Amino acid sequence: MNFIHKNENKNFSSSQDNLSHLKNEVKFEGEKILEAIIFASKEPVSINDLKKSCPFIEDINESLKNLTDVYRNRAVNLVKIKNTYAFRTLPYYSNYITQTIEKKVKLSKAAKETLAVIAYHQPVTRTEIEDIRGVSLYKGLMDTLLETKWVNIGPRRDTPGMPVTYVTTNDFLDHFGLHTVKDLPNFKELREAGFLTDFKDEEFEI
Numbered sequence: 001m002n003f004i005h006k007n008e009n010k011n012f013s014s015s016q017d018n019l020s021h022l023k024n025e026v027k028f029e030g031e032k033i034l035e036a037i038i039f040a041s042k043e044p045v046s047i048n049d050l051k052k053s054c055p056f057i058e059d060i061n062e063s064l065k066n067l068t069d070v071y072r073n074r075a076v077n078l079v080k081i082k083n084t085y086a087f088r089t090l091p092y093y094s095n096y097i098t099q100t101i102e103k104k105v106k107l108s109k110a111a112k113e114t115l116a117v118i119a120y121h122q123p124v125t126r127t128e129i130e131d132i133r134g135v136s137l138y139k140g141l142m143d144t145l146l147e148t149k150w151v152n153i154g155p156r157r158d159t160p161g162m163p164v165t166y167v168t169t170n171d172f173l174d175h176f177g178l179h180t181v182k183d184l185p186n187f188k189e190l191r192e193a194g195f196l197t198d199f200k201d202e203e204f205e206i
Contacts, residue, residue, distance in 0.1 A: 030057040031067055044084035044170060081173050082180055091177070110137075111144055115151065119172070119184055123154035123165030142166070150175065 037053055038045050050060055057063055064078075064085060071078045075093045079086060089097065107115065114137065117129050130136050145151040150172035154165040168181065178184065 027057075027063070030054060031063045034060070034063055035067055038078065038085050039087055041086070044081050044086035044174060046084045048083075050085070080179055082170050084170055086174065088177075107144070107148075108141075110135075111141055114141060115145060115168075118145075118151055118166045119168050119181060122167040122181070123157075125157050125163045125165050127163065129166070 033054055034050060034057070037050065047060065047064075050064075051057075054060065064080075068078045068080075071087075076087050076089050079088050110133075113133055114129055117132050118124055121128065121132065124132075126137060126142065142151075145166075146153075148171075150169055151166055152169045154167035156162040156164055173179065173181070
């Protein structure tokens, strides 16, 4: 007589389905927690911080990708800024937002040019900036840029005197809507924006 344990097979299949369903629920719950953390943060959240907050998420990159896809066609997008994530409103809908918080920074012509030099040549020393611009930096210019939080002090150059270098920050990328420095505009766009005047194209190639 042939005994086939149909019920046992059915139970096993049912258990597998329940386990798969449970894993999906845990995964979805993890994505909701990530969503809440990023939404509540005033600043872009780094992947390392998200991993520390959500150690139970097996593949945080996959979860972040899923969240990014969810918001892809929404008025608010989940965007990656270098190694951080933040929710940002699409520029198209900015005109409909009546209450905004703007970071008002008034930069002189020299400050704009210096910022552009740092962005395209980072890490770059003060002397290198002066060589590229062809003029000495006036007192307080670098302090002004550091106060904007768009520029930070980078690693020291391994040359006599060990001069400090300057680099742009994630705040710089975030403010100008860039994911990485590779997304920086070309020379023509910089000139039209008033950041550059007397420079050659090759001085601002990435």
